[in-house]
Amino acid sequence: MTTEAAITIQRVSKSYLESGRRHEIFSELDLQVRRGEFIVLLGRSGSGKSTFLNLVSSIDPPDSGKVIINGVNITGLSEHDRTLFRRHHIGFVFQSYNLIPTLTVAENLLLPLELIKRITRKDRENVVELLAKLNFADRLDSYPDRLSGGEQQRVAIARVLIHDPDVILADEPTGNLDLDTGKQVLELLDTLVTKAGKTMIMATHSQEVIGKADRVFSIQNRTLVSR
Amino acid sequence: MSSILDRSSRNFLWQHPWQLALAIVGIALGVAVVISIDLAMESSLTAFEQAGKAFTGTATHRIIAGDGGLDERLYTRLRVEQGIQKIAPVTSGYVELAQHTDESFKLVGIDPFIEKSLQAVWQQQQNANKTSDFLTRLLGEPNTALMSEQTARRLHLKINDDFTVMADNREQRLKVIGLLAPDNAVSEQVLARLIISDIATAQEVLGLFGRLSSIEVLMDKYHPEILTKIGKVLPANALLVSTDSQSQSMREMTRAFSINLKAMGLFSLLVGMFLIYNTMTFLVVQRRRLIGSLRAIGVTRRQIFRLIIGEAFLLAIIGTLIGIALGIALGQGLLYLISETINALYFRIDTTSLMVTPVQIGKGVLLGMGASLLAVLPPAFEATRFSPVTVLTRSQLESGSRRLIKAAGLISLVLIPGGMALAFFSGKSINLGLASIFLLLFGFALLTPVCTLLFMKLIERLFGRLLGILGRLPARMVSAEVSRTGISIAALMIAVAATIGMDLMIGSFRQTVAFWLQASLPADLYVSLPGEKMTADKTLADQRLKEKLAKLPNVQMLSSVLHTKIIADDEFTQVSVFELNAKLKKSFIFKHNVEDDLWNRFEQQQSVIVTEPYAYHHAVRIGQKILLQTAQGKLPFEVIAIYADYKGDRGHLAMSRQNYRHFWPDLGYSGIGVYAKDGADVQKLENQLSKLLTAEQSVKSDRAIYKASMEVFEQTFTITETLRWLSAAIAFTGVFSALMALQFERIRQMGILRAIGITTRQLTALIVSETGLMGLVAGLLAIPAGYVVAYVLIFVVYQRSFGWTMAFYFDPWVIVQGVALAFIAALFAGIFPALKMAQTKPAEALGTE
Structure with missing residues (x-):
């Protein structure tokens, strides 16, 4: 981990209009995440954990404030440029795995790469190698809905890693899994992501992961509180 | 059923307003097309029937004659010599108003004081209202007329105003002496295009001096001797027909046309059913989680089934009601097109407005509700299959569907040859011919998913x-x-296949007619000689004109034709009487090999040649004899050849002038063909010729006739074209609806793609490519389907409907257009969902379950 800031969040506010009333999620939020740091975000359901990750990833722009990743103020970018930025620098792991159902396991992994560059033989070899590591060597051509939840989440983690993004955002990655499978997935994330020096923010209910985090935050009163 | 359960269904529908609206649009459009065709067709025919009754009242029979009508002395003989009281004379014809040449009116000359039981309703009303004063004036004052209040208002005429009518270039001033007040919509409709006068005035205006168009007869079962009495004095050129049978034969005449139109309407409904099925299936599949939850808490399969059927019922009611309203509006538009086609192909009708009856509305309701509920049965059954324990994934549902798709593919392999077999082995039935097209299209639709x-x-x-x-x-x-x-692909494929099929058929027909026209117009100029054929003056004048034409320096030879009516096998039949020359003989296209002595037999023997439609409708073969009514009684004429003719679908006979003159009086000519000498200036000859003609006569070049004939041809297909595009519009709505639903079902998947870095442009390209591919496969499959449809239309349906055979002309451009139509329609259908999806924020899309 270096002292350089990978993510800087400055005075970010976000609210939604719900049934005609404005519902404020975050107010004047500030946070700095160093490169290679592993942040865990705790909070009850509906507290805004997913919204926070969406703000960081630029999927959802803030009402005010700035999100700076690798020195780039992504809140100042156009929608198109934000998409291109996300494509290159951010990887997502979702609670519902979110693999593309019409693509095979191998294609799901190759798609983020294809968006960045022309796929080479080496890339294909890397995919096979990575899937072999995850004991998926024989499931390259399987479609996601033929896999169990744990298997799908492992493929989703592999998809994040294959194009080597700077920042990884994980939204309740074990939320849909049983305890044992959840542990395996966290182990995998720890092994493959943290040890590879990636910056990661994980929103979770799991207490297991707290011990592995560099810092732990919870969302209280529309802001982040360190624990 | 539980009201909370109902509410869960209603809430879901409200949350999907697009799909809700498109399902309703599907039902509404299908119903609208069917209803509009039915209303327009029925209104046209009813108007014709009612127009007859407007001046015949309760007549049960009618005495009619061929060209020139009846001698008015027949009426006197029937009344005085035979003592028949319940008869009424009528002289009628069409006139134009000098100030309103764009519309024509039927001038009906009546006897205002005929037997009361024979009076039309309006006449009885005027008598009851003690306003018979103007009926007396009608008889007493020459050149007086009656019309309806509405017509007078439209023409800005008041009582005692004069107006000028024109018939065959004759002009006559008439005075309005009374206005009729129709008491219901039907009377108003009927009287809208009528001008009523006494017999003498009508005869003068129409140039029918001493002639009657018909004599209306009221006969009851207690006086059968009347039939014998009439028979005693009926001339050879006249027939006594029952008014019912006349009305029946008019409907029979238009039956094929009507069936073909209604089939197109049902075809639209079939495409609409696909649309309803598709939409309802989506609405069910989208709710598989909800339905699974409902099943888990104890809702039975039957309740789920009722829930879905209940929804469909509600949508069907709304869609059908909108469809009926839309159908009435559309029917008004189609009325004009249908009337024009009937006018061009069959007989003259004047239709002004749509007549909507409860029976037709009832038919629309039954069709709309029935089709909707039928289309919703499969998805309703699918909904009951959702397990309460595990909610099936999309792929599990799809793997179940794959088995069905294979089965559908196999069934199609039975349906397609079955359809072809039905087409060619179903005798003369038009309905079975059309059913075979439906079967074929359905077969191709079932084959679509596999392909x-x-x-x-x-x-x-x-x-x-x-x-x-x-x-x-x-x-x-x-x-x-x-x-x-x-x-969706199948629905689009069906619509495009029908388009390709119709285009190939119309194209083939156009080519056939063009070839036939070119062949059958061997003369350079054609002189048209209209006018009343029974007058001796006309016959003499025609002969003199012919002699003058023959003497013109640049004229090589002449030919002539007389179009008249002769009673053949107890019905009036069109007969063309030819005076042939070598060139005209070559212009006949025979449907079989002919012997060398054909023309000799045509001139010398008691023989006729018949057109292909006549041979088809009357099941006439070569060598058979047709009984023709002559002054010497019924005489047999041998059919010696069958030739191609596309002038009308009832067909006619042709005989030599020499032959005709032996048995019937000379009525002059309807037309004279003028053949210029080689190298002669035809335009100059035309100018010379025009100077010899009266105002009623005209001369046209073969090119001008060809052009005018082709215009009539195109006009008769306007209604078909219109309906075809309506069906295509419904199919497009279906595809649009399906694609919208499909994309909305995938919103989360699109959110994932956006999250991993796919730009909005790439997303749009992805969706539009998908829909484009769907269109392409629909277009490609529509090629063989359309080709087969064209084949069955040409060689089965049209031949059975109209008795014409035509050559199959394959136009590759039609195929290109069809495929392009499918591709572009699907591409367009994808643009809106793509833009909508691109506008959806990835965060929102990801939050969608």
Whole structure:
């Protein structure tokens, strides 16, 4: 981990209009995440954990404030440029795995790469190698809905890693899994992501992961509180 | 059923307003097209029937004659000599108003004081209102007329105003002496295009001096001797027909036309049913989680089934009501097109407005509700299959569908040959011919999902290699949800196949008619000689004109034709009486090999040649004899040849002038063909010739006749074209609806793609490529389907309907247009969902379950 800031969040506010009333999620939020740091975000359901990750990833722009990743103020970018930025620098792991159902396991992994560059033989070899590591060597051509939840989440983690993004955002990655499978997935994330020096923010209910985090935050009163 | 359960269903529908609206649009459009055709067709025919009754009242029979009508002395003989009281004379014809040449009126000359039981309703009303004063004036004052209040108002005429009518270039001033007040919509409709006068005035205006168009007869079962009495004095050129049978034969005449139009309406409803099925299936599939939850808490399969059927019922009611309203509006538009076609092909009708009856509305309601509920049965059964324990994934549902798709493919292999067999082995039945087209289209529709899977596999390989995973994705998306995409593709394929089929048929027909016209117009100029054929003056004048034409320096030879009516096998039949020359003989296109002495027999023997439609409708073969009514009684004429003719679908006979003159009086000519000498200036000859003609006569070049005939041809197909585009519009709505639903079902998947870095442009391209591929496969499949439809239309349906055979002309441009139509329609249908999806924020899309 270096002292350089990978993510800087400055005075970010976000609210939604719900049934005609404005519902404020975050107010004047500030946070700095160093490169290679592993942040865990705790909070009850509906507290805004997913919204926070969406703000960081630029999927959802803030009402005010700035999100700076690798020195780039992504809140100042156009929608198109934000998409291109996300494509290159951010990887997502979702609670519902979110693999593309019409693509095979191998294609799901190759798609983020294809968006960045022309796929080479080496890339294909890397995919096979990575899937072999995850004991998926024989499931390259399987479609996601033929896999169990744990298997799908492992493929989703592999998809994040294959194009080597700077920042990884994980939204309740074990939320849909049983305890044992959840542990395996966290182990995998720890092994493959943290040890590879990636910056990661994980929103979770799991207490297991707290011990592995560099810092732990919870969302209280529309802001982040360190624990 | 539980009201909370109902509410869960209603809330879901409200949350999907687009799908709700499109389902209603599907039902509404299908019903609208069927109802509009039915209303317009019935209104046209009813108007014709009612117009007859407007001046015949309760007559049971009618005495009619061929050209020139009846001698008015017949009426006197029937009344005085035979003592028949319940008869009424009528002289009628069409006139134009000098100030309103764009519309024509039927001038009906009546006897205002005929037997009361024979009076029309309006006449009885005027008598009851003690306003018979103007009926007396009608008889007493020459050149007086009656019309309806509405017509007078429209023409800005008041009582005692004069107006000028024109018939065959004759002008006559008439005075309005009374206005009729129709007491209901039907009377108003009937009287709208009528001008009523006494017999003498009508005869003068129409140039029918001493002639009657018909004599109306009221006969009851207690006086059968009347029939014998009439028979005693009936001339050879007249027939006594029952008014019912006349009305029946008029409907019989238009039956094929009517069936073909109604089939197009039902075809629209079939495409509409696909649309309803598709939409309802989506609405069910989208709710599989909800339905699973309902089943888990104890809702039975039957309740789920009722819930879905209940929803469909509600949608069907709304859609049907909108469809009926839309159908009435559309019917008003179609009325004009249908009337024009009937006018061009069969007989003259004047239709001003649509007549809407409860029976027709009832038919629309039954069709709309029935079709909707039928279309919703499969998805309703599908809904009951959802397990309460595990909610089936999309892929599990799809793997179930794959088995069905294979089965459908196999069934199609039975339906398509079955359809062809039905087409060619179903005798003369038009209905079975059309049913075979439905069977064929249905067969091709069932084959569509299998072909889609194969095509997408091919595309996936091709584009995958060229464009990588993103290039593979559109085809993969189509295949992955083939149970949904397949139906949309099938609906579009059916519409495009029908378009290709109709285009090829119309094109073939056009080519056939063009070839026939070119062949059958051997003369350089054609002189048209209209006018009343029974007058001795006309016959003499025609002969003199012919002699003058023959003497013109640049005229090589002449030919002539007389179009008249002769009673053949107890019905009036059109007969063309030819005076042939070598060139005209060559212009006949025979439907079989002819012997060398044909023309000799035609001139010398008691023989006729018949047109192909006549031979078809009357089941006449060569060598058979037709009984023709002559002054010497019924005489047999041998059919010695059958020739092509596309002037009308009832057909006619042709005989030599020499032959005709032996048995019937000389009525002059209807037309004279003028053949210029080689190298002569035809335009100069035309100018010379025009100077010899009266105002009623005209001369036209073969080119001008060809052009005018082709214009009439195109006009008769306007209604077909219009209905075809309506069906295509419904299919497009279906595809649009299906694609919208499909994309909304995939919103989360699109959110994932956006999250991993796919730009809005790439997303739009992805969706539009997917829909484009769907259109392409629909277009490609529509080629063989359309070709087969064209084949059956040409060689089965049209031949059975009209008795014409035509050559099949394959126009590759039609195929290109059809495929392009499918592709572009699907591409357009994808643009809106694509833009909508691109506008959706990824965060929102990801939050959608």
